[in-house]
Amino acid sequence: MRFQGTVWKFGDSVDTDLIIPARFLNVSDSETLAKNCFADIRPGFMDMITPGDIIVAGKNFGAGSSREHAPLAIKGAGISVIIAESFARIFYRNAFNIGLPIVESAEAACSVEEGHVISIDISTGEIQDTHTGRRFFAKPLPDFMRQIVEAGGLVNYIKKS
Amino acid sequence: MSMTITGKILAHHSDLEHVSPGDLIEVRVDIALANDITAPLAIKVFNEVGNPEVFDREKIALIPDHFTPNKDINSAQQAKMMREFAIHHKIKHYYELGQGGIEHIILPEKGLVIPGDLVIGADSHTCTYGALGAFSSGVGSTDLGVIMATGTTWLKVPPTIKIEYKGEPSPLVRGKDLILFTLGILGVDGATYRALEFSGPVITGLPMAQRFTMTNMAVEAGAKNGIIEPDEITLAFVAQRSHRSPFVCTGDPGADYEKVLTIQVDELEPQIAFPHSPANVRPLSRVGDIRLDQVFIGSCTNGWLEDLRDAAAVLKGKTVAKGVRLIVLPGSQRIFREAIIEGIIQILLDAGAVIGPPSCGPCLGGHLGILAEGERALSTTNRNFIGRMGHPKSEVYLASPVIAAASAVLGSIGGPEEL
Numbered sequence: 001m002r003f004q005g006t007v008w009k010f011g012d013s014v015d016t017d018l019i020i021p022a023r024f025l026n027v028s029d030s031e032t033l034a035k036n037c038f039a040d041i042r043p044g045f046m047d048m049i050t051p052g053d054i055i056v057a058g059k060n061f062g063a064g065s066s067r068e069h070a071p072l073a074i075k076g077a078g079i080s081v082i083i084a085e086s087f088a089r090i091f092y093r094n095a096f097n098i099g100l101p102i103v104e105s106a107e108a109a110c111s112v113e114e115g116h117v118i119s120i121d122i123s124t125g126e127i128q129d130t131h132t133g134r135r136f137f138a139k140p141l142p143d144f145m146r147q148i149v150e151a152g153g154l155v156n157y158i159k160k161s
Numbered sequence: 162m163s164m165t166i167t168g169k170i171l172a173h174h175s176d177l178e179h180v181s182p183g184d185l186i187e188v189r190v191d192i193a194l195a196n197d198i199t200a201p202l203a204i205k206v207f208n209e210v211g212n213p214e215v216f217d218r219e220k221i222a223l224i225p226d227h228f229t230p231n232k233d234i235n236s237a238q239q240a241k242m243m244r245e246f247a248i249h250h251k252i253k254h255y256y257e258l259g260q261g262g263i264e265h266i267i268l269p270e271k272g273l274v275i276p277g278d279l280v281i282g283a284d285s286h287t288c289t290y291g292a293l294g295a296f297s298s299g300v301g302s303t304d305l306g307v308i309m310a311t312g313t314t315w316l317k318v319p320p321t322i323k324i325e326y327k328g329e330p331s332p333l334v335r336g337k338d339l340i341l342f343t344l345g346i347l348g349v350d351g352a353t354y355r356a357l358e359f360s361g362p363v364i365t366g367l368p369m370a371q372r373f374t375m376t377n378m379a380v381e382a383g384a385k386n387g388i389i390e391p392d393e394i395t396l397a398f399v400a401q402r403s404h405r406s407p408f409v410c411t412g413d414p415g416a417d418y419e420k421v422l423t424i425q426v427d428e429l430e431p432q433i434a435f436p437h438s439p440a441n442v443r444p445l446s447r448v449g450d451i452r453l454d455q456v457f458i459g460s461c462t463n464g465w466l467e468d469l470r471d472a473a474a475v476l477k478g479k480t481v482a483k484g485v486r487l488i489v490l491p492g493s494q495r496i497f498r499e500a501i502i503e504g505i506i507q508i509l510l511d512a513g514a515v516i517g518p519p520s521c522g523p524c525l526g527g528h529l530g531i532l533a534e535g536e537r538a539l540s541t542t543n544r545n546f547i548g549r550m551g552h553p554k555s556e557v558y559l560a561s562p563v564i565a566a567a568s569a570v571l572g573s574i575g576g577p578e579e580l
Contacts, residue, residue: 013349013350013438015544015546017525017526017544017546017547017548017549018546018547018548021526021548021553022198022525022526022527022549023526023527025198025227025228026228026232026233026235026236026239027235027239028201028202028205028239040547040548040553041547041553059350060349060350060353060383063349063350063383064285064544064546065284065285065525065544066199066282066283066284066285066287066299066300066301067198067199067301068199068202068283068301068302068303069198069202071301072202086350086353088350088353088383089353089354089383089385090285090299090300090301093300093301093304094300094301094302094303094304097301097303097304098303153303154303154304154307155206155209155210155303155306155307158210158307159209159210159211
């Protein structure tokens, strides 16, 4: 599976309170959550981005609460994939469970700039920055995790298998 | 092959003789937990999976505590959805307002978790139950929804970081100070994917409430679970609350720890976490003049009766400083009642505290004490991220109930010896 989009850059330890503040957790549908994605640090994020865009972030992305509303808000806003130096444990599991692919690459997290158009193939782990021509190689996703993403999340994957 | 306590509990729940860090295993779940924020999504997933019945109506706990008593119409709808699901599936451990309280306090209080159990909850602070010598870890709603249908889940066996606390702690130091100091050393991702095991003579000397505070905040270092080997104090706590026989286990001599840290506590002062990270800690003597608008005592971290006792001991005969709002939410209905009987609530009221219902409430900026722009709070909770308790330009400092109570009287962050 290959994705291409414009990069939105974030720093270290972007926690789930920053991704979707708790005051917006009184609903659980991704459309409403998406409108408040990054409400306190990048208000109007959903309207700024083009569907398919890519988040590139530093260490420990998704730290904090177990709220699955966080990856749902990001996916609902139109982000296709997140690349980060590292992810918090519960966020990592949640993202795959709802069908949002996330990939760890310290090199890409460090080198890619906001506004660059990059492409990523999650089967091979190859990331390419079209502005600089630089290529990075993340660890490819294991087959079953790629299949969860392709199915659109864990529930659909279970139903298919 | 020797195993840690975490390894032994995981092996026991996957019917394996032995597990090693990195093994992917399927485990049986003893208690599956969700709250009014995470249950609605989990119920949706459960319904999509399509099983007509939950795996075991006695092994699921559904607790309204985050936005309850319902803060608005949407929250009321979410609480209603969980209530109706609980009624339909005859969920044994659904505790309505007036019977329960904060999830991570009432599960131990009602004896639902005992040593050796495996608990998975759709809440990151599910790691709290490690204080009972159980394996417990937080997941998201999809995982929980699938567990409600199947009673099983997959886990990767974590490596263990063991921390030994030695020496004689000062009378002002609590479990909260120990864990904040530890977070300062590890950082917010210093234990990611790891089991964090707390041990040593200081830990065996702690009452259960303070042990819960420590395992509760293991996730603030990114840990999968926090754990303390059960001892007489653990077994006495459980014996009063559960009739089940515990699976008591401890780590083998020579068990494989990824890292062992020793912390000498003799000189340790009370610790304060500064904005905007629980790992951004300073000792009390290096805090400086931090004026406060609000002090909050409560939450799954410090809403225990012992915590209220600590606050009352400091506040007895004192008055909350002008311009400071002191909010106290007991962790459960039972704790509230006992605090009344002991005279704690009277002391808090006389000091000028406002007492509210058991709820997570202000900890996550939900309700019952939201901060305005530019306001500063000292809180006994677990997180002080940007905007955690309200406006993104508000500030949250974390500390123990002892420091919180003293600071409420002083109007700025300080200890009881300054009163």
